[in-house]
Amino acid sequence: MTLDMPGAGVFDVVVLSEPFDLIALFGASAAPFVRLLRPEEVTDPEAIRYALCWCPSDEAFAAFPNIELAMSIAAGVDSIVSCPSLPQGATVARVRDDDQAHLMAGFAVWNVIHHHRRMGDMQRNHAAGLWDRSFTPRPPRETTVGVLGFGLMGRACAEAIAAAGFTVVVARHRDGAPVAGIEQVCGPEAVDQVAARADILVNVLPLTESTRDILDARLFALMPKGAVLVQMGRGEHMIEEDLLAALDSGQISAASLDVFRQEPLPEGHPFWTHPAVVLTPHKASVSTRAETIRQLVENCEAISAGAPAPGAVDRSAGY
């Protein structure tokens, strides 16, 4: 990738992350466009206006009172908007990466088809040397896939699933323009309404106070008996015990899980060995490092010019 930013200045950006070493992750991509600094490397904390963040500690921003931009390394900003030390006036921005959305979409489609076509059974038959043609799938259009969330990620997922012939219905918070081949349900009841119709339910909601714990026993009970869950949002969207109970009762017949309340998923967690679970290690998508840095620079430039940051989220909505 070529960074086409001839006029870009060098911005000093502090990295604030509890779990990750963002310098190790992004340092090579950053030069010469931004200078990434660990908090302990900053000599004049009051001069720092920009931060690159992922799960900052509660007090991460306390030493940097003049932060104007807190940029997430990914699409999610939940750990930033909820950080108690985040300066009140700071802009929170996210990465908006079409490549990442397409990775997400491909991951969603793989999982939807994996369940719809019982590809896991085919793989087991292959391993056992069995030529078994007995399973006949339903036509995709007779299978309703519900998608929770219709931002950059949700839309990419919905479009890719629709292109494979499924009936797609999405739940979105805010009203929006129609999209061919995709039914949209808006408003506060949208999640319930979509779940009630979904043979396969794909979660790509942002994590906010109103979506935390949304995948719970109540929602699972609304779904058609034997429905499938594809959970690609945030671990905090789901009550894990409720999913286990729904799987064991057969209310949910199978689940693909990419995100968890605790990551890495602890050894011995029942999801690891549950026969109805397809488990992946938070790999539905990644933003590319070069693109994250490119967008970081873009947001720094906008802020320094007094313009709106292109990646800015609505802090009060939380996404």
Add this chain to the structure above:
Amino acid sequence: MTLDMPGAGVFDVVVLSEPFDLIALFGASAAPFVRLLRPEEVTDPEAIRYALCWCPSDEAFAAFPNIELAMSIAAGVDSIVSCPSLPQGATVARVRDDDQAHLMAGFAVWNVIHHHRRMGDMQRNHAAGLWDRSFTPRPPRETTVGVLGFGLMGRACAEAIAAAGFTVVVARHRDGAPVAGIEQVCGPEAVDQVAARADILVNVLPLTESTRDILDARLFALMPKGAVLVQMGRGEHMIEEDLLAALDSGQISAASLDVFRQEPLPEGHPFWTHPAVVLTPHKASVSTRAETIRQLVENCEAISAGAPAPGAVDRSAGY
């Protein structure tokens, strides 16, 4: 499904298939629209004008000199047009089933993403209890997926793969209208040109004299080193020994194989246990029985009215 054919008469149709018992497969869907007859049940063979076929024996049509329609139970007609006893003037027809095309498309996408995202490795890590996030996929648009064939099946596959963000280039025999997001290459060199650019090559060509054995050592050598093959056409498209050699040299890094020269794939065939092969038992798609019968009736009605059969293929082209 409701068959909305109030005026349909009852047609006598002989079933001609060496491997399958078509009465067992389709009998329940046929009544009251057609009467399916085994050859030995036909009392007046010269009165029979319609046949439902799948891999008829060489002499299958010999007893039925007045056959006007030979309808395949699926999209492929190769075993019918090449049958030496097929009456010269008979119309050969195929099923054109959008549901089937979507099943095909979903199967293609699952396999493309399975390789692109190394989902097999993720499944093995899951089974081993490993939380391994080390693999970073390329953005889909930087991965070129070549699709061989652009009929009903090829187009559905290409569109579904493109919707997941991949760069898609298709090889087609006849020129045609542009389709957004899909590059088309036409003409006699199209297959070579597409293969030469394909990181992942999906075969959904019809089987004809000019496509038989097309997936061979020569073609594999044209492909980028380490490319992936997704073979969903016909077993006779591929020289199986050539693929094994290409897999063992690393020229082809992995293959998804759904069709084989001999089906069921014989016990002990090296594909069963090759670590780079994803093997499925000719299950990329199925046409629904009710839809096949509906289209059979439609074609019988057209023929009996002296009109062109809607499912007719070009016998000389072979598809």
